[in-house]
Amino acid sequence: MADYHRYQPHRSSSSLGSWGRWLVVGVVVVVLVLIGRLIFGGKKSTTKTGGNDTAAISLLTDNANTNASTTDTNGSTNTNLSSPEMVITSGNWKGFSVKQCPNAISSFGTTKQVVLTVAMSAANDQAQQALDALKQAGLPADIFVSGSFAAKNSALVKSIAQAGHAVYSQSYNSANLAAMSDADVLSAISTAESAIVSATAISPKPIFRPPSGNYTAQTVKLLNQQGYCAVLWTVDAYDWQDGITAAQAQERVLTALDKQSGGAIVSLHAGYDITPQLITDLVAALKAKGLAIVTLATLLNG
Numbered sequence: 001m002a003d004y005h006r007y008q009p010h011r012s013s014s015s016l017g018s019w020g021r022w023l024v025v026g027v028v029v030v031v032l033v034l035i036g037r038l039i040f041g042g043k044k045s046t047t048k049t050g051g052n053d054t055a056a057i058s059l060l061t062d063n064a065n066t067n068a069s070t071t072d073t074n075g076s077t078n079t080n081l082s083s084p085e086m087v088i089t090s091g092n093w094k095g096f097s098v099k100q101c102p103n104a105i106s107s108f109g110t111t112k113q114v115v116l117t118v119a120m121s122a123a124n125d126q127a128q129q130a131l132d133a134l135k136q137a138g139l140p141a142d143i144f145v146s147g148s149f150a151a152k153n154s155a156l157v158k159s160i161a162q163a164g165h166a167v168y169s170q171s172y173n174s175a176n177l178a179a180m181s182d183a184d185v186l187s188a189i190s191t192a193e194s195a196i197v198s199a200t201a202i203s204p205k206p207i208f209r210p211p212s213g214n215y216t217a218q219t220v221k222l223l224n225q226q227g228y229c230a231v232l233w234t235v236d237a238y239d240w241q242d243g244i245t246a247a248q249a250q251e252r253v254l255t256a257l258d259k260q261s262g263g264a265i266v267s268l269h270a271g272y273d274i275t276p277q278l279i280t281d282l283v284a285a286l287k288a289k290g291l292a293i294v295t296l297a298t299l300l301n302g
Helices: 017-040 054-067 125-137 147-152 154-162 182-200 217-225 246-258 275-288 296-301
Strands: 113-120 142-145 166-169 263-270 292-294
Touching: 113 125, 113 275, 113 296, 125 263, 125 275, 142 147, 142 154, 147 154, 147 182, 154 166, 154 182, 166 182, 166 296, 182 217, 246 263, 246 275, 263 275, 263 296, 275 292
Parallel strands: 113 142, 113 263, 113 292, 142 166
Antiparallel strands: none
């Protein structure tokens, strides 16, 4: 006898019917898509460099380039602070490597050029007058600030960078790096950098000046590892010394430069009474001697 049930249409045991099954499949697909977006989509990450977002760095870089002196470019290059070979810094350091300075530098090359470096440790009328003297002379200068000074006077330090001057680090405070542990030296380097970047949105790399010129071979090695070149000076003007006059400070500098065969680095100090006049007179005297006044970026990267 034939099996009757073989010839009957089989009915699904589900009460949804065929359209219901397609509806379920559609809902499942939509849910899976939404879950995928939640897992793999997410928010776009914001790249940060040295504690400042790249948009802020780019904006200030444009301003610095606009205000830079036509005599000696003090632009800025946006790269990654974490790599010793990559720098965001005041000055045209393209192609420069800290491998070029395994030792602390106090002069450079054979061409007679002069760099005016100015230590900024006070925010007073004399410091502003020193900056005005540089502006009057039409010169970009290399300004060295401590991290603590940048933290306390961020608006001033920012204005210095925007005026076209390169801003470099001289550690976080005046502590003797030669007497510090490696960990403390590294901390001083990084905290100073963070404070300067916070004020200017530009890294102080690749230049670092040990406070009072105190350093060891290990200090220089640590600086190199962090992407810095240790730079001292050829002659200190002693404009910070009590009783010295602008004329005496100038004579001290000129005498040292007469003995110098290559590029020389002069150390000046903003915030002292004689420094504004010294800058004005010294610039005139150097030009009269036919000496080119350049920045560290030009001296070391030329």
